[in-house]
Structures are given as C-alpha cells and as structure tokens.
Amino acid sequence: MKFRKLFGVFFLCAVLFVAVSLSAAPTPRELAIKPDKSIVALGYDRGHIEVKFLDDADIGLNESQIPYDRSSILLKTAEVGVVFETI
Secondary structure, three states, X not given: OHHHHHHHHHHXXXXXXXXXXXXXXXXXXXXXXXXOOOOOOOOOXXXXXXXXXXXXXXXXXXXXXXXXXXXXXXXXXXHHHHHHHOO
C-alpha cells in the first residue's frame, strides 16, 4: 500500500512537471528594427561620436566629413575610396 501511494505521488509530480514545462515553452524574441541610417541631432559634436564596428575597423571622418581608415590598412583600394566618397 505504501509503495502504491508513493508511486501515485511520483506520477502526479511527473505529470505536473511535464505540464508546467510545456506551458512555459520559450518564445522567440522580437528582432529589433534598425534604421536605414542614423542622424546626428543638433548640438552634438560630430567630431566626437564613435562607432563600434564588428570587425574592429578604425574608421573616422576627416575634415571634409568623408570616412577614412585611421590605421591606413583597411581602405587602401581606390574602389573603397570611391564608395566612401559617395556616402
């Protein structure tokens, strides 16, 4: 009799555990909507805004507000220069 009661409690706990696990299934998170471009608001000094690139590229703006490679390694090709000058 004691074994049967213990088995009943164990079975009930197992069923409750499965029910709670299935009801609390994770849902995928919403993806952030990223803007097509960023606009610097008035009052901010454009010369002191930094952007973190995923590949650790050291890109900055020169006096003409054109992007350039501060390390002089990544952007030596003429094609890349043309692309940045049209931005």
